[in-house]
Amino acid sequence: MDLNKIIPEQLYLINFILNKKQYFTFWYTDDIDGFLLNENKKIRTFSNKEEAETFAQTYCFKIVDEVVTFSSDSIRTLDIETLDCNIVLTYWNILSDVAMSVHCPFLGDYKTKEIQKIYDKLFYGCNLPAIKKNKKDFVPVWSEGEIEKIVEVIENGLKILSDSLS
Secondary structure, eight states, X not given: OOTTSOXXXXXXXXXEEXXXXXXXXXXXXXXXXEEOBOTTSSXXXXXXXXXXXXXXXXXXXXXXXXXXXXXXXXXXXXXXXXXXXXXXXXXXXXXXXXXXXXXXXXXGGOOOHHHHHHHHHHHHHTOOTTTOSTTOOOOOOOOHHHHHHHHHHHHXXXXXXXXXXX
């Protein structure tokens, strides 16, 4: 979101750790979710939490809750035996918001049957109380090809993120 446009009242402070470097930025949720952009249409970043908070105070932004951290190291170590649907889906969605903010196509947003099937398995694998059937947990069984596609989606999103940080 450009600073010269209307900015939502509430912003979330996000800490991206990408290749051992920290980038603080602001994510918003409204009719459309996204990130604040700078004048170069890149994600507006800050070198530390204090700098980000000062920026927020200057523009009278309300920061919601604590800092949320996303580390490229933690998502790059996917293992079929320990795949956590909540973590993968959270990264998938946040990377989708990054791509949408900077108007870049993201593999995870493609509407193919393969991508939709994987996304649905991740979603149901989160076992949210509102969607659980018969109170039993859904435990997805992943094929090697699906794991490879999840890795491809995440790597694509991390590349977009890396290219989009100011």
